[in-house]
Amino acid sequence: MMKETIIVGLDVGTCFIRTVVAKIRGDQLKPQIIGVGQTPSFGLRRGVVVDIEEAVKNITQSVQEAERSSGLSIERVTVGISGNHITSRPSKGVVAVSRADSEVSKEDVERAINAASAISLSQNRQIFHVLPRSYSVDDQVGIREPEGMNGVRLEVNALIVEGATPFIKNLHKCVDEAGLEMEEMVLASLAASRAALSKRQKELGVLALDFGGGTAGLTVFEEGDIIHSCVLPIGSSHITNDIAIGLRSGIDLAEKVKLEYGSAIAGEIGKRDMIDLSKLGLEEKGVIPRAIVAEIIEARLSEVLDLVNKELKKVDRQGLLPAGVVILGGGAKMPDLVDLTKASLKLPVQVGFPLELEGVVEEVDDPSFATAVGLVLWSMDKRNKPGGRGIPLPEFSVSSTVGKVRNWLRGFLP
Numbered sequence: 001m002m003k004e005t006i007i008v009g010l011d012v013g014t015c016f017i018r019t020v021v022a023k024i025r026g027d028q029l030k031p032q033i034i035g036v037g038q039t040p041s042f043g044l045r046r047g048v049v050v051d052i053e054e055a056v057k058n059i060t061q062s063v064q065e066a067e068r069s070s071g072l073s074i075e076r077v078t079v080g081i082s083g084n085h086i087t088s089r090p091s092k093g094v095v096a097v098s099r100a101d102s103e104v105s106k107e108d109v110e111r112a113i114n115a116a117s118a119i120s121l122s123q124n125r126q127i128f129h130v131l132p133r134s135y136s137v138d139d140q141v142g143i144r145e146p147e148g149m150n151g152v153r154l155e156v157n158a159l160i161v162e163g164a165t166p167f168i169k170n171l172h173k174c175v176d177e178a179g180l181e182m183e184e185m186v187l188a189s190l191a192a193s194r195a196a197l198s199k200r201q202k203e204l205g206v207l208a209l210d211f212g213g214g215t216a217g218l219t220v221f222e223e224g225d226i227i228h229s230c231v232l233p234i235g236s237s238h239i240t241n242d243i244a245i246g247l248r249s250g251i252d253l254a255e256k257v258k259l260e261y262g263s264a265i266a267g268e269i270g271k272r273d274m275i276d277l278s279k280l281g282l283e284e285k286g287v288i289p290r291a292i293v294a295e296i297i298e299a300r301l302s303e304v305l306d307l308v309n310k311e312l313k314k315v316d317r318q319g320l321l322p323a324g325v326v327i328l329g330g331g332a333k334m335p336d337l338v339d340l341t342k343a344s345l346k347l348p349v350q351v352g353f354p355l356e357l358e359g360v361v362e363e364v365d366d367p368s369f370a371t372a373v374g375l376v377l378w379s380m381d382k383r384n385k386p387g388g389r390g391i392p393l394p395e396f397s398v399s400s401t402v403g404k405v406r407n408w409l410r411g412f413l414p
Contacts, residue, residue: 006022006023008066008078008376009378011080012059012079014082016040016041016330019063019065019077020376022376031356033359035070036066036363037066037069039062046083046215047081047188056178060178060179063178076183077175077182080185080371080375082187082214084233085231086163088162088228089119089160090133090158091160092158094156095111095115097153102150106147108147109135113158116158116160127161129187131226133159137154172185184379186378188212189219192217193219195355195377196326196355197326205221205317206221206321208352209341211330212331213235213237214233216234216331217231220321222317228314228315230311232304232307234304236258236329239262242297242300247293250284252282256281256282257275261275262293265298269291270291275288301334305344319345319346323348324347325341325350326351327341330367332368351367352370353366353370354374356377
């Protein structure tokens with residue numbers, strides 16, 4: 001009988017915290033989604049924790065919802081991280097092949113990756129991803145898997161992803177205080193890319209734009225390799241704030257107006273098209289032109305897309321990605337955003353959805369779940385990779401059990 005492994009992805013976002021529970025049997029290629037949890041997030045701003053107590057409460061609620069949905073007790077999670085404190089830079093590592101027969105071993109590959117990660121970091125910064133892009137063995141370049149090849153010199157071309165240590169520690173503390181054990185921390189936009197991009201898109205050249213509540217994450221791929229990644233400090237919640245200021249209204253009303261009447265292109269809205277505020281279920285009354293709301297949204301989105309274009313220009317890919325742009329995250333559902341992005345970036349554009357899934361797929365068949373699903377797929381890849389974590393998780397974890405007892409006792413306190 002095949003051993004079943006449970007993997008949990010925890011997307012700690014600015015507006016929502018999403019938990020996805022998946023089951024994998026043996027070496028099956030597609031995870032089976034068996035549980036989902038989603039709760040509003042109030043302890044983060046622009047992707048970073050600003051209120052630990054509130055963040056812990058929201059994480060606990062999301063995980064408990066996923067536990068009820070799946071019928072399982074969740075102890076270990078793979079966590080997504082975002083925030084504009086995260087940056088990336090290329091790095092190279094060179095080592096001599098150690099074996100007498102000049103065959104590249106797994107240990108040689110690991111030493112090369114370690115050499116690439118030996119970079120100088122400013123104070124309070126730390127590396128949490130070293131992503132190999134390609135290898136060279138002597139004069140042969142562009143190698144994907146060098147293990148087993150012959151040569152005397154091995155070089156790796158990698159992308160280093162780093163972040164601010166205090167922000168990383170704060171997120172780790174929130175997960176720990178929620179009674180959970182963190183398996184790994186993964187860049188949210190990278191996880192979203194894993195869920196929604198096909199191998200063909202990554203080969204041709206594609207930009208994944210993860211448009212979340214507080215940030216917009218960019219990940220650029222070409223020839224199957226990641227060539228650039230960054231996080232912009234602007235998200236869909238900034239659009240809500242702009243609408244609230246423009247209409248001189250409350251945030252709740254602005255959010256409802258954005259979701260029900262928003263559009264990314266003001267020119268698509270008729271001048272006589274009006275919004276009756278009394279129909280939104282709040283105490284606000286009055287009538288406003290829908291075109292004004294669209295103008296506010298278009299202005300903010302145009303700002304985001306200008307920043308995206310500048311990032312593409314840094315890596316000489318402005319207007320030069322054949323597979324275009326795949327928009328992910330909750331902000332991807334804004335009407336006319338695809339058309340505005342096409343006009344701004346001069347590239348083909350589509351909204352992305354999680355791929356390679358089985359089980360209760362309808363619950364996660366949404367751009368906003370791309371990161372949570374991608375965290376599951378990322379963890380699955382590492383388990384299935386030769387020499388990776390290819391063993392089921394232990395059933396019992398002391399730290400997580402202590403955390404659960406602590407949370408249970410907390411419920412009796414005044």
